[in-house]
Amino acid sequence: MLYDKVKIIPGLVVFIGLVTFPIWFNVISGKATPAPVPEKSLIAKECVEPTQFMRTSHMQLLNTWRDDIVRTGGTRKGTTANGTEYVRSLQKGCMKCHASKVKFCDTCHNYAAVKPYCWDCHIQPKEII
Amino acid sequence: MNEKRRKFLKIAGLSAVAGLGAPSAFNLLLKGEVHASSSAVNADPHATAKAVAPTGKRLGMAIDINKFAKDKDLAQRCINACHSIHNVPDYGNPKDEIKWIWTDKFENVFPDHSQYKKNDALHKMDIVTLCNHCNNPPCVRACPTKATFKNLETGAVLMDFHRCIGCRFCMAACPYGARSFNWRSPREMDKDGNYKFIKHVNLEFPTRMRGVVEKCNLCSERLAEGKEPACVEACRPTDAMVFGDLNDPNSPISKLLNDKFSIQRKPALGTLPSVFYII
Numbered sequence: 001m002l003y004d005k006v007k008i009i010p011g012l013v014v015f016i017g018l019v020t021f022p023i024w025f026n027v028i029s030g031k032a033t034p035a036p037v038p039e040k041s042l043i044a045k046e047c048v049e050p051t052q053f054m055r056t057s058h059m060q061l062l063n064t065w066r067d068d069i070v071r072t073g074g075t076r077k078g079t080t081a082n083g084t085e086y087v088r089s090l091q092k093g094c095m096k097c098h099a100s101k102v103k104f105c106d107t108c109h110n111y112a113a114v115k116p117y118c119w120d121c122h123i124q125p126k127e128i129i
Numbered sequence: 130m131n132e133k134r135r136k137f138l139k140i141a142g143l144s145a146v147a148g149l150g151a152p153s154a155f156n157l158l159l160k161g162e163v164h165a166s167s168s169a170v171n172a173d174p175h176a177t178a179k180a181v182a183p184t185g186k187r188l189g190m191a192i193d194i195n196k197f198a199k200d201k202d203l204a205q206r207c208i209n210a211c212h213s214i215h216n217v218p219d220y221g222n223p224k225d226e227i228k229w230i231w232t233d234k235f236e237n238v239f240p241d242h243s244q245y246k247k248n249d250a251l252h253k254m255d256i257v258t259l260c261n262h263c264n265n266p267p268c269v270r271a272c273p274t275k276a277t278f279k280n281l282e283t284g285a286v287l288m289d290f291h292r293c294i295g296c297r298f299c300m301a302a303c304p305y306g307a308r309s310f311n312w313r314s315p316r317e318m319d320k321d322g323n324y325k326f327i328k329h330v331n332l333e334f335p336t337r338m339r340g341v342v343e344k345c346n347l348c349s350e351r352l353a354e355g356k357e358p359a360c361v362e363a364c365r366p367t368d369a370m371v372f373g374d375l376n377d378p379n380s381p382i383s384k385l386l387n388d389k390f391s392i393q394r395k396p397a398l399g400t401l402p403s404v405f406y407i408i
Contacts, residue, residue, distance in 0.1 A: 120316070
């Protein structure tokens with residue numbers, strides 16, 4: 001038997017309401033942060049891998065490139081599915097197409113609140129404002 | 130009854146002795162064998178002075194001191210070329226100094242050579258020196274994270290800066306002072322948003338960060354593009370620095386070293402340096 005039903009059940013309802021406040025407030029007000037839209041490359045039509053793969057696994061890809069090139073003397077050139085050549089390098093490859101770190105990298109990284117330390121050492125291209 | 134017990138104890142004692150004694154006797158014999166073979170290796174006192182079996186590439190350099198003596202600016206040009214290409218910071222303070230290639234006095238570069246009655250010109254001269262890319266690199270053995278390693282395809286001693294934890298064991302291990310530690314951030318900015326310590330930024334190459342060790346990488350990124358190392362290129366059109374494969378008897382460097390008398394830095398340490406000096 002539940003004693004103090006009258007107090008406990010409304011209390012729980014209020015508690016759940018308060019905890020989920022950010023969610024339903026965003027839904028009602030329509031002010032939810034929109035999904036980020038990183039700037040697409042202005043030069044190339046396709047990336048080195050399919051978009052979905054790049055979205056989820058670009059960090060592993062970069063690590064693979066690094067280990068392959070630095071440790072095992074792997075090739076520095078790669079080709080996309082349609083045969084376009086690219087340089088397997090962050091500064092000499094990725095950033096040649098995605099020329100703006102602010103408009104490309106930062107849009108998703110800020111949204112996901114991740115702080116990768118790439119740019120502690122690698123030099124980002126000059127931002128053209 | 131008594132007799133049986135006595136017999137039992139005798140057998141038990143004997144087998145205990147046999148059980149304990151047999152392995153140690155076996156070990157003794159084995160040790161003797163090991164001893165014999167290791168003394169056979171030690172019998173050749175010139176083992177470290179001889180070239181290691183030539184397998185694969187072993188990139189090296191020959192530095193002609195005479196050519197550097199003729200052109201006093203040449204060394205500085207090499208240093209500038211290397212340091213600007215690799216975004217090496219200049220903190221303007223010898224305690225924090227980062228050096229990939231640098232000059233030092235003869236007696237400091239070759240401290241194990243007798244300095245007594247040494248030619249005056251040689252004594253005063255600044256000798257160019259850089260990482261020796263040893264065939265037996267002590268820094269690689271010291272590194273706990275394998276951030277520094279020997280590239281088996283080129284023989285260059287390289288670093289993966291991502292992996293360096295800044296413990297500086299490699300700096301203690303290197304007998305040539307070829308490694309420098311970033312005590313402060315090389316990326317510090319001035320008021321105008323320019324790097325304070327990197328005058329000419331090369332956008333094709335990264336910098337390092339605070340707490341990371343760095344050293345000469347034998348211009349691996351340039352070799353991959355079919356270029357010469359920056360310092361060798363800065364010496365053009367002279368052949369003050371000759372670069373090539375030491376394991377290839379027909380390479381220019383092998384022929385040059387065959388022709389001329391050369392010395393190495395601290396050869397007695399057995400690190401087998403790949404940088405040679407023609408005196």
